[in-house]
Amino acid sequence: MDSTDDILDLDNQLCFALYAANRAVTSLYRPLLTELGLTYPQYLVMLVLWEAATASEVVRVSGLGSRLRLDSGTLTPLLKRLEERGLVRRQRSVEDERVVTVAVTAAGLAMREQAKSIPSRLLCSTGVDSERLMALRDELRSVLARLESRQAPSAR
Amino acid sequence: MDSTDDILDLDNQLCFALYAANRAVTSLYRPLLTELGLTYPQYLVMLVLWEAATASEVVRVSGLGSRLRLDSGTLTPLLKRLEERGLVRRQRSVEDERVVTVAVTAAGLAMREQAKSIPSRLLCSTGVDSERLMALRDELRSVLARLESRQAPSAR
DNA sequence: CTCAATTATATTGTACACAATACAATATCC
DNA sequence: GGATATTGTATTGTGTACAATATAATTGAG
Numbered sequence: 001m002d003s004t005d006d007i008l009d010l011d012n013q014l015c016f017a018l019y020a021a022n023r024a025v026t027s028l029y030r031p032l033l034t035e036l037g038l039t040y041p042q043y044l045v046m047l048v049l050w051e052a053a054t055a056s057e058v059v060r061v062s063g064l065g066s067r068l069r070l071d072s073g074t075l076t077p078l079l080k081r082l083e084e085r086g087l088v089r090r091q092r093s094v095e096d097e098r099v100v101t102v103a104v105t106a107a108g109l110a111m112r113e114q115a116k117s118i119p120s121r122l123l124c125s126t127g128v129d130s131e132r133l134m135a136l137r138d139e140l141r142s143v144l145a146r147l148e149s150r151q152a153p154s155a156r
Numbered sequence: 157m158d159s160t161d162d163i164l165d166l167d168n169q170l171c172f173a174l175y176a177a178n179r180a181v182t183s184l185y186r187p188l189l190t191e192l193g194l195t196y197p198q199y200l201v202m203l204v205l206w207e208a209a210t211a212s213e214v215v216r217v218s219g220l221g222s223r224l225r226l227d228s229g230t231l232t233p234l235l236k237r238l239e240e241r242g243l244v245r246r247q248r249s250v251e252d253e254r255v256v257t258v259a260v261t262a263a264g265l266a267m268r269e270q271a272k273s274i275p276s277r278l279l280c281s282t283g284v285d286s287e288r289l290m291a292l293r294d295e296l297r298s299v300l301a302r303l304e305s306r307q308a309p310s311a312r
Numbered sequence: 313c314t315c316a317a318t319t320a321t322a323t324t325g326t327a328c329a330c331a332a333t334a335c336a337a338t339a340t341c342c
Numbered sequence: 343g344g345a346t347a348t349t350g351t352a353t354t355g356t357g358t359a360c361a362a363t364a365t366a367a368t369t370g371a372g
Contacts, residue, residue: 008272010203010223014289015181015278017296019200020225022178023329024303025171030330041358044172047164062320069176072321074359081357098320098367116164122171128302133170136299139292140173146284147180179359186360197328218350228351230329237327254337254350 028125032118036111037085042078043115044068049088049104050112061100087111184281188274192267193241198234199271200224205244205260206268217256243267 010016026040033043048067052059061075068075079102082088087108093099104112123130182196189199204223208215217231224231235258238244243264249255279286 008203008206008268008275010200010207012293013203013275014293014296015185015196016200016203016224017293017300018174018178018181019196021296021300021303022174023225024300025174027330028303029171039357040171040175044175047169047172050164060320061322068172069179070358071360073323073361074357076322078358092321096320096368098365100321112164119164119169126299126303128299132295133299136292136295137168137170137173139288139295140170140177143282143284143289143292144173144177144180147177147184147282183360195327216350217352226328227330229331229353232352234328248351252338252350256351 028122029118032121036114041068041070041074042082045075045078045082046087046104046108046111046115049102049108050115053104053109058101059103061102064102082108184278185274188277192270197224197226197230198238201231201234201238202243202260202264202267202271205258205264206271209260209265214257215259217258220258238264 029040029043033040036043038046045064045068048064049059061072061079064075064079065071079088079090083090086105089103089105091101091103093101123133126133185196185199189196192199194202201220201224204220205215217228217235220231220235221227235244235246239246242261245259245261247257247259249257279289282289
Protein backbone atom coordinates (compact mmCIF):
# COMPACT_ATOMS: atom_id res chain seq x y z
CA MET A 1 0.00 0.00 0.00
CA ASP A 2 1.61 3.28 -1.02
CA SER A 3 1.26 6.56 0.81
CA THR A 4 -1.59 7.85 -1.32
CA ASP A 5 -3.69 4.90 -0.22
CA ASP A 6 -3.42 6.05 3.38
CA ILE A 7 -5.43 9.09 2.44
CA LEU A 8 -8.48 6.90 2.06
CA ASP A 9 -7.85 4.96 5.26
CA LEU A 10 -11.12 4.96 7.13
CA ASP A 11 -9.59 5.27 10.54
CA ASN A 12 -7.69 8.36 9.53
CA GLN A 13 -10.83 10.20 8.73
CA LEU A 14 -12.41 12.84 10.86
CA CYS A 15 -15.68 12.33 9.08
CA PHE A 16 -16.09 8.80 10.30
CA ALA A 17 -15.06 9.71 13.86
CA LEU A 18 -17.79 12.34 13.91
CA TYR A 19 -20.32 10.02 12.32
CA ALA A 20 -19.65 7.16 14.74
CA ALA A 21 -19.36 9.35 17.84
CA ASN A 22 -22.62 11.08 17.01
CA ARG A 23 -24.47 7.78 16.73
CA ALA A 24 -22.83 6.44 19.89
CA VAL A 25 -23.94 9.47 21.88
CA THR A 26 -27.43 9.34 20.39
CA SER A 27 -27.70 5.72 21.45
CA LEU A 28 -26.77 6.73 25.00
CA TYR A 29 -29.67 9.17 24.99
CA ARG A 30 -32.10 6.66 23.55
CA PRO A 31 -33.01 4.76 26.73
CA LEU A 32 -33.42 7.99 28.71
CA LEU A 33 -35.56 9.60 26.03
CA THR A 34 -37.66 6.49 25.58
CA GLU A 35 -38.89 7.08 29.13
CA LEU A 36 -40.33 10.36 27.85
CA GLY A 37 -41.48 8.85 24.58
CA LEU A 38 -39.25 11.21 22.61
CA THR A 39 -36.75 10.61 19.84
CA TYR A 40 -33.49 12.48 19.87
CA PRO A 41 -34.45 15.15 17.31
CA GLN A 42 -37.80 15.55 19.08
CA TYR A 43 -35.88 16.16 22.30
CA LEU A 44 -33.81 18.86 20.62
CA VAL A 45 -37.00 20.54 19.40
CA MET A 46 -38.47 20.41 22.91
CA LEU A 47 -35.27 21.98 24.32
CA VAL A 48 -35.69 24.95 22.01
CA LEU A 49 -39.39 25.27 22.79
CA TRP A 50 -38.81 25.08 26.55
CA GLU A 51 -36.20 27.79 26.26
CA ALA A 52 -38.59 29.95 24.23
CA ALA A 53 -41.42 29.44 26.71
CA THR A 54 -39.19 30.61 29.56
CA ALA A 55 -38.20 33.69 27.62
CA SER A 56 -41.78 34.23 26.39
CA GLU A 57 -40.56 34.18 22.84
CA VAL A 58 -42.54 33.12 19.82
CA VAL A 59 -40.91 30.41 17.71
CA ARG A 60 -41.61 29.77 14.03
CA VAL A 61 -40.89 26.63 12.08
CA SER A 62 -38.19 28.57 10.27
CA GLY A 63 -36.71 29.63 13.62
CA LEU A 64 -36.52 26.03 14.77
CA GLY A 65 -34.92 25.14 11.48
CA SER A 66 -32.16 27.72 11.70
CA ARG A 67 -31.49 26.90 15.33
CA LEU A 68 -31.30 23.14 14.78
CA ARG A 69 -30.08 23.32 11.17
CA LEU A 70 -33.04 21.29 9.98
CA ASP A 71 -35.37 22.04 7.09
CA SER A 72 -39.13 21.92 6.96
CA GLY A 73 -39.14 18.50 5.35
CA THR A 74 -37.75 17.17 8.61
CA LEU A 75 -39.54 19.49 11.01
CA THR A 76 -43.10 19.44 9.69
CA PRO A 77 -43.78 15.71 10.23
CA LEU A 78 -41.82 15.76 13.50
CA LEU A 79 -43.89 18.67 14.82
CA LYS A 80 -47.12 17.02 13.70
CA ARG A 81 -46.24 13.94 15.74
CA LEU A 82 -45.52 16.10 18.80
CA GLU A 83 -48.81 17.90 18.22
CA GLU A 84 -50.75 14.61 18.02
CA ARG A 85 -49.28 13.68 21.37
CA GLY A 86 -50.48 17.00 22.82
CA LEU A 87 -47.00 18.27 23.66
CA VAL A 88 -46.99 21.11 21.17
CA ARG A 89 -49.40 23.50 19.47
CA ARG A 90 -48.92 24.61 15.87
CA GLN A 91 -50.70 27.78 14.86
CA ARG A 92 -50.78 29.67 11.61
CA SER A 93 -50.10 33.35 12.12
CA VAL A 94 -52.96 35.77 11.46
CA GLU A 95 -50.73 38.66 10.38
CA ASP A 96 -48.78 36.57 7.87
CA GLU A 97 -50.52 33.38 6.93
CA ARG A 98 -47.32 31.85 5.59
CA VAL A 99 -45.94 31.70 9.15
CA VAL A 100 -46.59 28.80 11.50
CA THR A 101 -45.67 29.33 15.15
CA VAL A 102 -44.95 26.47 17.52
CA ALA A 103 -45.31 26.46 21.31
CA VAL A 104 -45.35 23.86 24.07
CA THR A 105 -48.67 23.03 25.69
CA ALA A 106 -49.12 22.61 29.45
CA ALA A 107 -48.33 18.91 29.01
CA GLY A 108 -45.24 19.79 27.02
CA LEU A 109 -44.07 22.17 29.71
CA ALA A 110 -44.69 19.56 32.41
CA MET A 111 -42.37 17.16 30.60
CA ARG A 112 -39.56 19.57 31.20
CA GLU A 113 -39.38 18.61 34.86
CA GLN A 114 -38.74 14.99 33.92
CA ALA A 115 -36.21 16.03 31.30
CA LYS A 116 -34.10 17.93 33.80
CA SER A 117 -32.48 14.75 35.08
CA ILE A 118 -31.32 13.71 31.63
CA PRO A 119 -28.09 15.72 31.22
CA SER A 120 -26.60 14.59 34.53
CA ARG A 121 -27.68 10.99 34.04
CA LEU A 122 -26.17 11.01 30.58
CA LEU A 123 -22.92 12.43 31.86
CA CYS A 124 -22.66 9.56 34.34
CA SER A 125 -23.32 6.98 31.66
CA THR A 126 -20.46 8.25 29.49
CA GLY A 127 -17.74 7.54 32.03
CA VAL A 128 -15.75 10.43 30.61
CA ASP A 129 -14.92 13.38 32.83
CA SER A 130 -16.92 16.50 32.21
CA GLU A 131 -14.01 18.90 31.63
CA ARG A 132 -12.92 16.81 28.71
CA LEU A 133 -16.42 16.68 27.28
CA MET A 134 -16.85 20.43 27.64
CA ALA A 135 -13.54 21.00 25.84
CA LEU A 136 -14.70 18.69 23.06
CA ARG A 137 -18.02 20.51 22.85
CA ASP A 138 -16.27 23.87 22.57
CA GLU A 139 -13.96 22.59 19.86
CA LEU A 140 -16.89 21.17 17.90
CA ARG A 141 -18.79 24.42 18.22
CA SER A 142 -15.81 26.37 17.02
CA VAL A 143 -15.28 24.14 14.00
CA LEU A 144 -19.00 24.21 13.26
CA ALA A 145 -18.98 28.01 13.33
CA ARG A 146 -16.09 28.03 10.89
CA LEU A 147 -17.79 25.59 8.54
CA GLU A 148 -21.03 27.53 8.59
CA SER A 149 -19.35 30.84 7.90
CA ARG A 150 -17.82 29.18 4.84
CA GLN A 151 -21.00 27.78 3.38
CA ALA A 152 -23.09 30.79 4.42
CA PRO A 153 -22.92 32.64 1.05
CA SER A 154 -25.24 30.10 -0.62
CA ALA A 155 -26.90 28.70 2.50
CA ARG A 156 -29.87 26.37 2.29
CA MET B 157 -34.06 31.42 34.90
CA ASP B 158 -32.45 29.58 37.78
CA SER B 159 -29.29 27.53 37.55
CA THR B 160 -31.06 24.21 37.05
CA ASP B 161 -32.55 25.58 33.84
CA ASP B 162 -29.10 26.06 32.44
CA ILE B 163 -28.67 22.31 32.44
CA LEU B 164 -31.15 22.05 29.62
CA ASP B 165 -29.68 24.93 27.67
CA LEU B 166 -29.27 23.70 24.14
CA ASP B 167 -26.03 25.47 23.48
CA ASN B 168 -24.43 23.90 26.52
CA GLN B 169 -24.91 20.46 25.20
CA LEU B 170 -22.26 18.31 23.69
CA CYS B 171 -24.92 16.21 22.05
CA PHE B 172 -26.16 19.01 19.86
CA ALA B 173 -22.63 20.12 18.95
CA LEU B 174 -21.91 16.60 17.72
CA TYR B 175 -25.22 16.32 15.92
CA ALA B 176 -24.85 19.63 14.11
CA ALA B 177 -21.15 19.23 13.32
CA ASN B 178 -21.78 15.78 11.91
CA ARG B 179 -24.45 17.07 9.58
CA ALA B 180 -22.34 20.06 8.59
CA VAL B 181 -19.42 17.84 7.65
CA THR B 182 -21.67 15.43 5.81
CA SER B 183 -23.05 18.31 3.78
CA LEU B 184 -19.49 19.28 2.84
CA TYR B 185 -18.96 15.79 1.46
CA ARG B 186 -22.25 15.76 -0.40
CA PRO B 187 -21.23 17.71 -3.52
CA LEU B 188 -17.99 15.73 -3.85
CA LEU B 189 -19.74 12.40 -3.41
CA THR B 190 -22.51 13.36 -5.80
CA GLU B 191 -19.87 13.38 -8.53
CA LEU B 192 -19.40 9.67 -7.81
CA GLY B 193 -23.10 9.05 -7.32
CA LEU B 194 -22.52 7.92 -3.74
CA THR B 195 -24.20 8.91 -0.51
CA TYR B 196 -22.09 9.41 2.58
CA PRO B 197 -22.79 6.01 4.19
CA GLN B 198 -22.25 4.35 0.80
CA TYR B 199 -18.87 6.10 0.63
CA LEU B 200 -17.93 4.71 4.05
CA VAL B 201 -18.87 1.21 2.90
CA MET B 202 -16.75 1.63 -0.22
CA LEU B 203 -13.79 2.79 1.90
CA VAL B 204 -13.94 -0.45 3.90
CA LEU B 205 -14.31 -2.56 0.77
CA TRP B 206 -11.42 -0.81 -0.99
CA GLU B 207 -9.24 -1.41 2.05
CA ALA B 208 -10.25 -5.08 2.12
CA ALA B 209 -9.56 -5.51 -1.59
CA THR B 210 -6.05 -4.11 -1.12
CA ALA B 211 -5.42 -6.48 1.76
CA SER B 212 -7.12 -9.38 -0.08
CA GLU B 213 -9.46 -9.83 2.85
CA VAL B 214 -12.97 -11.19 2.70
CA VAL B 215 -15.62 -8.93 4.21
CA ARG B 216 -18.98 -10.09 5.54
CA VAL B 217 -22.04 -7.99 6.12
CA SER B 218 -21.44 -8.48 9.85
CA GLY B 219 -17.85 -7.29 9.45
CA LEU B 220 -19.01 -4.13 7.70
CA GLY B 221 -21.51 -3.63 10.50
CA SER B 222 -19.01 -3.89 13.32
CA ARG B 223 -16.54 -1.68 11.49
CA LEU B 224 -19.08 1.02 10.68
CA ARG B 225 -21.32 0.40 13.70
CA LEU B 226 -24.31 -0.21 11.47
CA ASP B 227 -26.76 -3.08 11.59
CA SER B 228 -28.10 -5.25 8.80
CA GLY B 229 -31.31 -3.25 8.58
CA THR B 230 -29.21 -0.36 7.33
CA LEU B 231 -26.59 -2.29 5.39
CA THR B 232 -28.70 -4.76 3.44
CA PRO B 233 -30.67 -2.23 1.37
CA LEU B 234 -27.59 -0.01 1.00
CA LEU B 235 -25.52 -2.93 -0.33
CA LYS B 236 -28.31 -3.95 -2.68
CA ARG B 237 -28.29 -0.47 -4.18
CA LEU B 238 -24.51 -0.63 -4.65
CA GLU B 239 -24.93 -4.07 -6.21
CA GLU B 240 -27.58 -2.81 -8.63
CA ARG B 241 -25.13 -0.15 -9.76
CA GLY B 242 -22.52 -2.84 -10.36
CA LEU B 243 -20.04 -1.49 -7.80
CA VAL B 244 -20.29 -4.41 -5.44
CA ARG B 245 -20.93 -8.17 -5.50
CA ARG B 246 -22.85 -9.92 -2.71
CA GLN B 247 -22.32 -13.63 -2.42
CA ARG B 248 -23.69 -16.15 0.02
CA SER B 249 -20.95 -18.34 1.47
CA VAL B 250 -20.96 -22.02 0.53
CA GLU B 251 -19.37 -23.18 3.80
CA ASP B 252 -21.86 -21.36 6.00
CA GLU B 253 -24.97 -20.30 4.17
CA ARG B 254 -25.84 -17.73 6.82
CA VAL B 255 -22.85 -15.67 5.75
CA VAL B 256 -22.96 -13.12 2.93
CA THR B 257 -19.65 -11.76 1.72
CA VAL B 258 -19.30 -8.44 -0.03
CA ALA B 259 -16.57 -7.37 -2.44
CA VAL B 260 -16.00 -4.55 -4.90
CA THR B 261 -16.28 -5.31 -8.60
CA ALA B 262 -13.84 -3.99 -11.19
CA ALA B 263 -16.07 -0.94 -11.60
CA GLY B 264 -16.09 -0.45 -7.83
CA LEU B 265 -12.32 -0.64 -7.69
CA ALA B 266 -12.01 1.83 -10.55
CA MET B 267 -14.05 4.34 -8.60
CA ARG B 268 -11.32 4.40 -6.00
CA GLU B 269 -9.08 6.43 -8.28
CA GLN B 270 -11.67 9.18 -8.48
CA ALA B 271 -12.25 9.01 -4.74
CA LYS B 272 -8.62 9.66 -3.91
CA SER B 273 -9.00 13.37 -4.47
CA ILE B 274 -11.84 13.67 -1.99
CA PRO B 275 -9.99 13.92 1.35
CA SER B 276 -7.71 16.73 0.24
CA ARG B 277 -10.50 18.62 -1.53
CA LEU B 278 -12.62 18.32 1.59
CA LEU B 279 -9.84 19.59 3.79
CA CYS B 280 -9.54 22.69 1.65
CA SER B 281 -13.26 23.35 1.79
CA THR B 282 -13.30 23.36 5.59
CA GLY B 283 -10.97 26.30 5.98
CA VAL B 284 -9.74 24.81 9.26
CA ASP B 285 -6.10 23.84 9.62
CA SER B 286 -5.38 20.16 9.50
CA GLU B 287 -3.55 19.86 12.83
CA ARG B 288 -6.64 21.07 14.60
CA LEU B 289 -8.85 18.64 12.70
CA MET B 290 -6.53 15.74 13.45
CA ALA B 291 -6.56 16.63 17.15
CA LEU B 292 -10.35 16.75 17.05
CA ARG B 293 -10.47 13.40 15.27
CA ASP B 294 -8.20 11.83 17.89
CA GLU B 295 -10.28 13.20 20.73
CA LEU B 296 -13.49 11.89 19.13
CA ARG B 297 -11.94 8.49 18.62
CA SER B 298 -10.81 8.37 22.21
CA VAL B 299 -14.24 9.33 23.55
CA LEU B 300 -15.88 6.86 21.19
CA ALA B 301 -13.62 4.07 22.46
CA ARG B 302 -14.57 4.93 26.01
CA LEU B 303 -18.27 4.95 25.23
CA GLU B 304 -18.08 1.65 23.40
CA SER B 305 -16.18 -0.06 26.20
CA ARG B 306 -18.99 1.02 28.52
CA GLN B 307 -21.87 -0.24 26.45
CA ALA B 308 -20.00 -3.32 25.26
CA PRO B 309 -21.34 -5.77 27.92
CA SER B 310 -24.81 -5.80 26.39
CA ALA B 311 -23.89 -4.74 22.88
CA ARG B 312 -26.43 -4.77 20.08
C1' DC C 313 -52.92 48.18 -9.58
C1' DT C 314 -50.53 44.14 -11.43
C1' DC C 315 -47.01 41.04 -12.52
C1' DA C 316 -42.67 39.17 -10.92
C1' DA C 317 -39.69 38.02 -7.26
C1' DT C 318 -39.28 36.63 -2.67
C1' DT C 319 -40.56 34.35 1.54
C1' DA C 320 -42.44 30.59 4.59
C1' DT C 321 -44.13 26.33 4.96
C1' DA C 322 -45.79 21.88 3.10
C1' DT C 323 -45.40 17.77 0.16
C1' DT C 324 -43.08 14.05 -2.19
C1' DG C 325 -39.52 10.84 -3.01
C1' DT C 326 -35.12 8.63 -1.86
C1' DA C 327 -32.02 7.02 1.54
C1' DC C 328 -30.44 6.16 5.87
C1' DA C 329 -30.84 4.42 11.18
C1' DC C 330 -32.46 1.24 14.21
C1' DA C 331 -35.82 -1.62 17.05
C1' DA C 332 -38.27 -5.69 16.61
C1' DT C 333 -39.01 -9.71 14.51
C1' DA C 334 -38.38 -13.66 11.43
C1' DC C 335 -35.89 -17.35 9.76
C1' DA C 336 -32.53 -20.50 8.49
C1' DA C 337 -28.15 -22.62 9.57
C1' DT C 338 -24.64 -23.87 12.86
C1' DA C 339 -23.08 -25.11 17.44
C1' DT C 340 -23.75 -27.19 21.95
C1' DC C 341 -25.43 -29.74 25.65
C1' DC C 342 -27.40 -33.73 27.47
C1' DG D 343 -28.83 -37.54 17.86
C1' DG D 344 -32.38 -34.40 19.03
C1' DA D 345 -33.86 -30.34 21.64
C1' DT D 346 -32.00 -25.78 22.56
C1' DA D 347 -29.34 -21.83 22.09
C1' DT D 348 -26.67 -19.00 19.18
C1' DT D 349 -25.34 -16.78 14.96
C1' DG D 350 -25.91 -14.17 10.55
C1' DT D 351 -28.76 -11.99 7.56
C1' DA D 352 -33.25 -10.31 5.95
C1' DT D 353 -37.72 -7.99 6.61
C1' DT D 354 -40.89 -4.63 8.45
C1' DG D 355 -42.20 -0.45 10.52
C1' DT D 356 -41.24 4.13 12.44
C1' DG D 357 -38.70 8.23 12.28
C1' DT D 358 -35.48 11.23 10.66
C1' DA D 359 -32.55 13.96 6.72
C1' DC D 360 -32.65 16.40 2.71
C1' DA D 361 -33.30 17.56 -2.36
C1' DA D 362 -36.77 19.05 -5.30
C1' DT D 363 -40.99 20.83 -5.97
C1' DA D 364 -45.45 22.95 -4.87
C1' DT D 365 -48.35 26.41 -2.94
C1' DA D 366 -49.76 30.42 -1.02
C1' DA D 367 -48.93 34.98 0.81
C1' DT D 368 -46.21 39.22 0.88
C1' DT D 369 -43.34 42.62 -1.22
C1' DG D 370 -41.72 45.55 -4.78
C1' DA D 371 -41.11 47.62 -9.31
C1' DG D 372 -43.24 50.17 -12.77
